[in-house]
Amino acid sequence: MEKELIQLAKELNQIEYETNVMLTEEFSTLLDETLTTKQALFLSLLQSHGPLQTFELAKLMGTSASAVSQLVGRLEQEGFIKRSISKKDRREIIIELDTRGHDYFQKQEEIELAIINKYYSQLPKGDLLQLKEIFMKLHAIVSNAQKNSD
Structure with missing residues (x-):
């Protein structure tokens, strides 16, 4: 190289x-500095996928159901998520964002908009489009390499 x-x-x-x-x-x-990286990832999965079961979260995170259960316990205790029984199958537990979880993503959105307004707005649109295109190319390269290594 x-x-x-x-x-x-x-x-x-x-x-x-x-x-x-x-x-x-x-x-x-x-920012909510009480969250670990794993907890933030966990919340992001719920935010993007909606309510999920423990085994679904474990699969998405690439970890065990018991590890997810530990995360669920802590995040539920702190008001970020809530558990409920599925209406379709009472044996299934559904996990979804609770009030503090929704507030977390509202703050994330506010921060992102503040950064865009204060900094990104100072760049010409053409530069932003070019930067996006470059990041998309790099993303595709990494994604393809990781798929081929599996």
Whole structure:
């Protein structure tokens, strides 16, 4: 691999990292810092997929049902999620976002809009479209490589 490519990739990664650190510091007062990365991922899955059963969440997270059950217990206790019995099959437990979980995503949306209004709005639309296209290409490369390694 050529040295110039390695250096360029490292510089891009460093710029992205430093930008994210600055944004995180600026908006940290709005963030819920009590959540771990796994808990945030768990909530994101519920947000994007809607109510799910424990085994479905375990499959999506690539972990065991018992690990999911531990997450459920803590997040339920803190008001992020709630459990209910399925109306179709009373043996099934459905997990969905609760009030604090919905509030978490409302805050995320507010932060995202603030970043867009304050920073992204200063870039020309053509630059944003080009950046999107580049990220989509990189995403496709990584996605295809991971699919082929399975």
